[in-house]
Amino acid sequence: MFDSGPAQRLEGLQSSLFFESLAEIYARVFRELRPRTPPPKIAVEFCRFANPDSFIRLDAAGLRVRISDLLESAPAPVMEALAFILLGKLYRKSVPRLYAHRYRLYLNRKDMRRQAQLVRQVRGRKFISGPQGELHNLEEIFERMNTRFFDGLLGRPQLGWSRNASRHQLGHFDPSHNAIVISRIFDRPRTPLLALEYVMFHEMLHLRFPVDHSKARRCVHTRKFKAAEKQFPDFKEAKEMLKRL
Numbered sequence: 001m002f003d004s005g006p007a008q009r010l011e012g013l014q015s016s017l018f019f020e021s022l023a024e025i026y027a028r029v030f031r032e033l034r035p036r037t038p039p040p041k042i043a044v045e046f047c048r049f050a051n052p053d054s055f056i057r058l059d060a061a062g063l064r065v066r067i068s069d070l071l072e073s074a075p076a077p078v079m080e081a082l083a084f085i086l087l088g089k090l091y092r093k094s095v096p097r098l099y100a101h102r103y104r105l106y107l108n109r110k111d112m113r114r115q116a117q118l119v120r121q122v123r124g125r126k127f128i129s130g131p132q133g134e135l136h137n138l139e140e141i142f143e144r145m146n147t148r149f150f151d152g153l154l155g156r157p158q159l160g161w162s163r164n165a166s167r168h169q170l171g172h173f174d175p176s177h178n179a180i181v182i183s184r185i186f187d188r189p190r191t192p193l194l195a196l197e198y199v200m201f202h203e204m205l206h207l208r209f210p211v212d213h214s215k216a217r218r219c220v221h222t223r224k225f226k227a228a229e230k231q232f233p234d235f236k237e238a239k240e241m242l243k244r245l
């Protein structure tokens with residue numbers, strides 16, 4: 001799994017992939033609004049709401065932020081603006097106009113409005129897109145990597161493209177649906193094929209090495225997993241590419 005969503009889903013990966021995770025953005029904005037209070041535990045996740053709404057809640061467990069997945073591919077400055085809006089609402093502080101304006105501008109973009117409308121139409125229906133993208137076929141990529149790295153022995157799960165070109169979740173393996181979903185950001189001519197192959201390889205390793213529940217903290221990327229991942233010949237180059245998506 002590759003994302004910057006709920007903290008327990010990512011462990012060490014995000015810090016090497018992104019400069020600032022969503023939780024880090026919220027912690028920074030929190031410190032700005034309440035400089036004398038240490039930030040609580042913060043969990044941020046994307047949810048399939050029917051509208052581009054987002055919610056924030058503070059309870060004993062900490063701060064929980066649920067953001068519409070329509071905003072999954074939003075750039076960091078928009079996410080920062082939303083953090084000011086949500087935390088401002090929670091602590092009854094007025095939101096600087098700069099942030100309110102930036103957020104509204106983004107939601108009002110034509111493509112965002114169209115996407116919001118589309119989502120309202122299809123929400124509720126279960127949807128995993130087929131393997132065929134505009135440019136790449138995920139089945140072909142899967143089988144190529146299968147031959148190259150797994151002696152062709154991995155059973156093929158459902159393969160699909162994410163609805164949005166997410167930068168926060170580049171790919172994930174969903175064991176309950178036995179599905180690998182890859183961000184549409186890789187189905188673009190300017191995204192190098194190597195980056196897509198690497199993310200597919202990473203998700204295939206999740207098929208190969210199941211999650212380790214034996215420790216107190218759920219370990220998604222076990223030591224074996226990480227060792228296997230380094231077998232990817234262009235490991236470092238591919239990781240660099242992901243930073244520049």
Ligand SMILES: [Zn+2]
Nearest residue numbers: 001002202220
């Ligand atoms: Zn992973």
